[in-house]
Amino acid sequence: MAPRTDFPPIRACLFDMDGLLLDTEDLYTLCINLILEKYGKSTLPWSIKARLQGRPGPEANALFHEWAQLPVEESDYHAQLTALQQQHFPTAKPLPGVEKLLGDLGRTRWWDINDQEGVRNGDKGESGGKKQQRVHIALATSSTTSNFTVKTSKWTELFSVFESHRRVLGDDKRILPGRGKPLPDIYLLALKTINDSLEAGEKPITPEECLVFEDSVPGVEAGRRAGMRVVWCPHPMLKKEYEGREPEILAGRMGEAGNVDVHQLGEIGDGWADYYADLTNFPYDKYGIVVPPAEVELDAAMKENTKDELRTQDAKIATA
Template identity: 65%
Template sequence: MPPRTDFPPVRACLFDMDGLLLDTEDIYTKCVNVILDRYGKPNLPWSVKARLQGRPGPEANAIFHNWAQLPIRPEQYSADLSAIQAEQFPSSQPLPGVVRLLADLGRTRYWAAKRGDGKQTTTTTTPTTTKPNHVHIALATSSHSRNFHLKTAHLTSLFSVFSAPRRVLGDDPRIPAGRGKPHPDIFLLALRTINESLPADEPPIRPEECLVFEDSVPGVEAGRRAGMRVIWCPHPMLVREYAGREGEVLAGRIGEAGDGADPSQVGEVDDGWAEYLPSLESFSYEKYGIVVPPIEVESEECMKDRVEDAEVVIHAE
């Protein structure tokens, strides 16, 4: 079957955080290795780390402890690790392309704002056959509330583009126990938070109109199981771990959800629903039907009701 090419324009972008927006994956590894070194254990290999990425804390911890065989109770390990992370996470920074991408997507609210003030939309954008639309965004991260705040408290301008109701964290009570990534629940919930806050004249967004941004293999599978398109932008070392299996990763067919998961939810290799990017700097707006207005529109009256988004644009320059 040839890859699908007749996708509708993207109306919503759903973002993972660790290793996708922020450089936290190497920080995670550094923190874990401190404890492993205390007990004479080898550093965390990427073959194990790849299985931890994107998963909720309890599941990731179970996988880690089965491998590490530390001579301490899991509760002690968690306490020690949390203390080290509390020192390290506040140093996290956006990965290449992130600031610009979030600023651009945040600025697409202009299309809705301009229509809302009753005036005709006129811009200096490059001519396009795609109808401009507001691309809604949400955060869907397995990080629990405490770690989320440790990683983002110093980056409030960057994360202000995600309104509070559209931030779905790993300890969100609306996600059933055992249904974190690679299951689709977190992305479906993130989409729900968007649809519940759409204006009355805007139709609900369908899963195939969503684009998931992920770095982890379980996260890619979760996005595919949610019926969404996916951008896989992984750590270079993770790419090495899955060399030769990239097609399976993009199809969500690595099997991270286990034998009991619905096999009809995943895709097929080279089906056109997902792509690999080495960096978010190379993301193509045109490919996904996204039209970004020029930065000059920030000075228009209809845009002045969202000061926090303007701050994101300032940092993007």
């Protein structure tokens, strides 16, 4: 089919974390392989790892144990794995392009700030006479709170761009058991956290105004089933594992959620999803995103705006 080209500009970006923002996928593999080696098992192949990526812990563990057939109780395996992860996760680093991408998107909040005359920066028509808009961001990861804390311990400033009430983690009670990726719930909830915290009078953001950033195949399906556009940026070995099936992945048609209503899925070549080898030199123009110049960070109002957001955030949490 002909790809759609009349998309509205992106107003929200929703991010996975593992393997997309941080290089944790290889750390996961390292920890698992250390245990497999201990019990004389072969290393984890990408054909299995691909099925584990992006899923909530309980579901991923069930798939893993069905394949591995380890001679230990699952509780013992989990204890060993947790100890290894606590050792290795703090070494996680941002993947190429991530720091600039998050910094650029965070800077778009400048469009919503008023100047000394009370005129909103985004209404001045600095770019081709068009009004510019902030791109809101949220995190949607299957990592639990404890794992998130360990993985991001050295990158708290980088992840501060995700306001705490716009972080949906793997143990979020609002996601019902069994409703993790590849189901769309986590991304629909992430969008809700944004819409619930928009300024009064700001029009709610629709799914098609959202851009999901994912590395996993189940995650791409979750984004597509949520009715959102998707950026797929997989590990090179995952890309190799599914070579030739990229159009199906981008359409969310790999069957990761089993038999579902096909109307929830995309169509091959429909233009709703794109593949990128990494996130360097991200093409903002393609998605209608305009990033203010770096010098706006020197605007005193940017720092005050951040303080105001934190105060508002604290107030909302206190009354929740």
